[in-house]
Amino acid sequence: MKIQMVDLESQYKRIQLSIDEAILSVIKNTQFINGPQVSLFAGNLADYLGGTNVIPCANGTDALQIALMALDLQPGDEVIVPSFTYVATAEVIGLLKLVPVMVDVDPDTFNITAELIEPAITTRTKAIVPVHLFGQCADLEKIMKLAEKHNLFVIEDTAQALGAELIFSDGSRKAAGTIGHIGCTSFFPSKNLGCYGDGGAIFTSDSDLASKIRMIANHGQDKKYSHKYIGVNSRLDTLQAAILDIKLKHLNEYIAARQAVAVVYDERLTSVEGLKIPCRSRLSTHVFHQYTLCIANGERDRLKDYLGSAGIPSMVYYPIPLNQQEAFRSIGRITGTLEITKKLCGSVLSLPMHTEMDPSQQQYIIDKIVSFFAAN
Numbered sequence: 155m156k157i158q159m160v161d162l163e164s165q166y167k168r169i170q171l172s173i174d175e176a177i178l179s180v181i182k183n184t185q186f187i188n189g190p191q192v193s194l195f196a197g198n199l200a201d202y203l204g205g206t207n208v209i210p211c212a213n214g215t216d217a218l219q220i221a222l223m224a225l226d227l228q229p230g231d232e233v234i235v236p237s238f239t240y241v242a243t244a245e246v247i248g249l250l251k252l253v254p255v256m257v258d259v260d261p262d263t264f265n266i267t268a269e270l271i272e273p274a275i276t277t278r279t280k281a282i283v284p285v286h287l288f289g290q291c292a293d294l295e296k297i298m299k300l301a302e303k304h305n306l307f308v309i310e311d312t313a314q315a316l317g318a319e320l321i322f323s324d325g326s327r328k329a330a331g332t333i334g335h336i337g338c339t340s341f342f343p344s345k346n347l348g349c350y351g352d353g354g355a356i357f358t359s360d361s362d363l364a365s366k367i368r369m370i371a372n373h374g375q376d377k378k379y380s381h382k383y384i385g386v387n388s389r390l391d392t393l394q395a396a397i398l399d400i401k402l403k404h405l406n407e408y409i410a411a412r413q414a415v416a417v418v419y420d421e422r423l424t425s426v427e428g429l430k431i432p433c434r435s436r437l438s439t440h441v442f443h444q445y446t447l448c449i450a451n452g453e454r455d456r457l458k459d460y461l462g463s464a465g466i467p468s469m470v471y472y473p474i475p476l477n478q479q480e481a482f483r484s485i486g487r488i489t490g491t492l493e494i495t496k497k498l499c500g501s502v503l504s505l506p507m508h509t510e511m512d513p514s515q516q517q518y519i520i521d522k523i524v525s526f527f528a529a530n
């Protein structure tokens with residue numbers, strides 16, 4: 155059997171009956187746009203997250219764009235983002251003629267921290283977009299305190315961490331995406347809660363902001379043909395909502411399966427010299443959207459090729475720091491040297507990680523990694 159980064163087919167087969175039934179019922183009902191499954195799913199996701207407003211939309215990139223549009227920012231206002239993230243986080247900032255200000259990340263968690271953010275704050279700074287990269291929360295407790303001090307909005311990019319929980323210093327917990335003023339997520343198929351196409355959602359506990367976001371996602375309408383804001387057309391398809399509502403019931407099981415895969419990787423890889431296994435933050439649970447190693451001594455690309463020739467896929471998330479991307483050269487601003495981001499782009503390697511991992515395949519992957527380093 156072929157080893158895959160993500161095995162969506164096997165995952166589908168386990169729930170095939172209920173998924174097929176749900177898809178068929180949407181087709182028969184023909185309410186493809188804003189059918190009842192959309193609000194049903196939004197309500198169930200809100201409950202899962204511990205109570206918030208959930209506004210579904212077309213994808214995670216739109217979610218971030220709509221969130222920013224709802225904050226009345228002015229061209230030239232600055233928004234702080236990590237330099238080590240997927241392009242979508244910063245792209246929407248540029249699209250709205252705002253200035254993405256890129257800050258470096260912590261070398262262990264791969265996330266931005268309050269300490270790294272503070273020196274980047276200026277009088278033009280209006281918002282921070284922390285990303286919970288690879289499935290683990292950034293230190294939102296401290297970031298929220300910093301934001302309060304400087305009167306900034308916080309938009310959590312929770313695309314990779316739905317289901318993770320921030321652990322506060324008093325031991326209490328809150329779902330990723332519900333701690334900042336707004337949370338954004340993606341239901342891209344390979345995400346921890348993925349649909350069978352594109353999908354996304356925006357979270358906020360502020361009901362005024364929620365109704366504004368709802369309007370912006372729907373052409374800025376407060377009622378039909380009455381347009382209060384310039385908006386966009388960004389909807390979650392009824393079909394996708396029906397699929398997501400079924401998969402949501404399995405989300406905790408999916409997370410547990412990913413965590414179990416991570417434990418097996420950890421057990422054998424922790425003692426391998428030349429690589430670093432993912433850190434487990436004290437401040438967050440880890441839902442392992444990715445299992446990402448750091449490979450020392452410039453050996454990352456050689457290991458990737460070696461695994462590839464043994465039939466093992468692996469991925470580099472992300473190979474180029476955002477600040478080095480041509481698209482951001484004229485619009486972005488950087489703070490500090492962004493040395494850690496540069497180092498990570500040259501050393502990270504994500505291994506196959508999904509809910510259907512075959513134990514013998516995983517041992518084969520581990521054996522190959524161990525033998526690569528033993529031969530060096």
Ligand SMILES: Cc1ncc(COP(=O)(O)O)c(C=O)c1O
Nearest residue numbers: 213214215240242243313340342
């Ligand atoms: C961190 C992060 N932000 C935003 C997005 C954008 O989500 P989408 O692909 O649904 O637009 C992604 C998706 O890959 C992501 O990983």
